[in-house]
Amino acid sequence: MNTIQIYDTTLRDGTQSEELNLSTEDKLRIATRLDQLGVAYIEGGWPGSNPKDKRFFAEMKQYQLSTAKLAAFGSTHAAKGTAESDANLLALIESEAPVLTIFGKTWDIHVTDALKITLERNLELIRDSLAFLRPHADELFYDAEHFFDGYKKNADYAISCLQMAMDAGADLLVLCDTNGGSLPEEIAAIMDTVRERLPKARLGIHVHNDCELAVANSLAAVRHGAVQVQGTINGYGERCGNANLCSIIGNLELKMGYSCLPQGHLERLTDTSAFVAEVANLRCFKRQPYTGQSAFTHKGGVHVAAVRRNPRTYEHIEPELVGNKQRIILSDLAGQSNILFKAKQYGFELDKGDPFVLELLTELKNREDQGYEYSAAEASYELLVNRVLGRARNYFRLMSFRILDSVFTEGVEPFTEATVMLRVGGMVEHTAATGKGPVNAMDCALRKGLERFYPNLNEMRLMDFKVRVLAVANKEEGHSGTASVVRVLIESGDQKSRWTTVGVSYNIIEASRQALEDSINYKLFKDDQKKLTQAIREI
Template sequence: MSKSISIFDTTLRDGTQGEGISLSADDKLKIAKKLDDLGVHYIEGGIPGSNSKDIEFFKRVQQLGLSAKITAFGSTRRKDSQADQDANLKRIIESGAQAATLVGKSWDFHVHTALQTTLEENLAMIYDSIAYLKQQGLEVIFDAEHFFDGYKNNPEYAVSVLKKAQEAGADWLVMCDTNGGTLPHEISSIVTTLHTDIPQANLGIHTHNDCELAVANTLSAVQAGARQVQGTINGYGERCGNANLCSIIPSLQLKLGYECIGEERLKQLTNTARYISEIANVHMPINQPYVGNAAFAHKGGIHVSAILRDSRTYEHIVPEWVGNKQRVLVSDLSGQSNIVSKAHDMGLDFDQTNEQSRKVIDKIKDLEHQGYTFEAADASLELLLREAGGEMKELFTFESFKMLVEKTAGRPVVSEAFVKLNIAGNNVYTAAEGNGPVNALDNALRKALVQYFPAIKEMHLSDYKVRVLDEKDATAAKVRVLIESRDINNSWNTVGVSGNVIEASWEALVDSMRYALLGQILQKERDVEEPSADQRGLINH
């Protein structure tokens, strides 16, 4: 039996049915290009004619020259009608898609209740629709909706649906666990039986995650003989989501030895998952298997000590195989190995035989006891480590800041910040307004620094989070502020803690600016150490 698996992505169709996900035509085109680069074999773009976005997508996607087959989705003809007169089928043909996914009922309960027709008419609807699309030269993937529920209720009829689709010329027969309630052992047993009932059929699997078994059910189906896998990136989809291709592909390829997208393209998986998460504007769980930010993150000192000797002690695969990377978290659980590992990643020379590492660990534990966290604030951690190693040159010194927040009846709140710094021996005093006190502080601080460090214009704040640490203290509670900052090439996170949200924000703001300037300095040092192409030419001559 072939070990090659066809990957069918329905992020742009089934994935958009997930709550909170809405993609423009431009979004869908960007995602389609990214999926094609990943190497999926089918990209289901949507339902032609159902809305203006999908109409535009199918019109413009032809210009991209993608290798994947663009697939249009639709249902079988209406009951008691003719396929060649069905508006839905005509729109699929007019879309210009190379393949069509046609969904039909395979559960007798649905035929009677949802379609309100006979079992015989449902079979005719399936046959006529597939045969008509095949006559138009399309590849047809038949999705047998509610197949497993239908099989458990009436196996003879469920199988007859697949046989009728095969008879009509369907290229793929896809078994759908539409309600997501089937268990892996049931999937395996039913798919295995189908090989006897429908020999030579190209079987596919489409599962939903209502029991958190979509990935397991998909793997079971493949091991039982299915050769097409349908799913979405990050498991997006209606209710609890669809089968997550980001888990399925590496599990099939790395664990079970199936050929899916190839070794080199598999390295793009993490980048693809995070890119699509950004386009969809949906937060990606940090603990998502394979591609999550914490998928290969280690916090306990014993674990870190072990992975530094051999990563196989606490990692089931090499992270780089899926484009991810190992991360060592620094917290109050950290051992000396964590600090050494983080320092090494930052290019710092920390000798774990001396007292320096221990002092840094103790300081980190003390700060975390106060409410700081460095797991999500790598920039603040790096500044801390560089200071401990005597490698930080202070480019500016804080003198003071003041805040004015004024609210007048009938008018919006006005926030103004006054900041005093010492830069290169000069006292610099600036004032700026902003959309709230933190924005005003950011503007005033930036205004002071840009006179001496013009590169500060290239960075901006991209996220701001506040967490109350001691809820029982109500408005007097200590808060933790996390700030994410970005420039053209990078993003970094800083942290501040205080009983005053403005002071906590100031701490995180100052660290974000310090880190940005540190990056500029380190880049200049690298440029000096690594001569340009012209300089290398002079050196060589």
């Protein structure tokens, strides 16, 4: 099996994404996780461009990577100076990274218009920079910036840049589609020509995603001789991003017969994707191929019926191969198969045609017609199922509540107070609390009234809160604009898990109340289940 080197540039090129910012500590954590995934190279940054990247390489000297080699990135030396005196090249050497990568111009208009130097002088920059670095690197790579665009305009000059880099000691020539505008057939044809003209060259590929073709272009390059693929986890990068390594690795390993990770490491791909997103404080892209939460998720009843018999009917690979899992979600598109599958997940077997299944399916479709979204709020659905089955007790009943939101002085934040009356067993609790806004105040008041009965509620925290206007809801009643029906999703969590609940109403406070109640009830219900399971084990 042929091996393709994966060169990860999340910590350098990925951080050029406008919403992505990483501290030195963040970069250290991600580098460690990328090493555990098993990529061949981790490009840590550009030590000559900023103090943070310089600190990163200094800190990395204390780490022992097990599978990856650390690479430092830079550019050819300044046109008005020399390689020996160039601060950027000296910073690369000072980083002590075993792999050094520099980029240089290969498109003639960048040489004449951006650098404002002659084509001959640019070749000297490439030669002198690589020759200066050669004794200080275990491996030396040359990124031919804008190579494909440069080749289309002036093929001979673009090739001469590659030849100069080889002569100066570069171990690998990385062909870059920097503007992301090339098509797969163009990549393939140019790769073939380069191999013909430079038969001894080892080639890599680095492409951007401006035409949504970065993955396709990378795979085309591999088919036509590239031995290294550069990209980023989750496709992070400037403009439309870089080539997404999650998709590239999955395709190379599972579709094309190449090896690019150590044996047994492919199943770490999904966790790595989620980890990088979490450290970057970005939401995971649910529909991302291979590693996304929705990559193996089924919603329509016909699909669910089929995958329950044979997952291959609607899944191109086994999700577990990349560390992902199959999910069945519920919606107004659901059939009995969805209900049966979810019921089995919750611990009980039901048969098709069971009156309970039909009743629950009808209730589900009616509620989704009102605006409830159970595919995004499975905790609320699990409660609904277990209540109908009589498996979830009524932990409390909210008899009444009142929210007071007032401003005492102009320019001062509103004062928010929630008053609630609860019945717990045969006792009535009447309490109040203040908070940062009506939802937080109600949350605090509910907890204040319940925690003496259920102390474990102090473990629970509200993690996220979303409101969406449902423009189509109650259309016949003329509700629109600020009178529209809204859906509230609340994500809560404790030390071990997270769950999402839903509420729907034209009154945002009422919708929030529904979601909050479900969230608290779900926490109490799951804790009861754990106690029951533990008791059964002890018998």
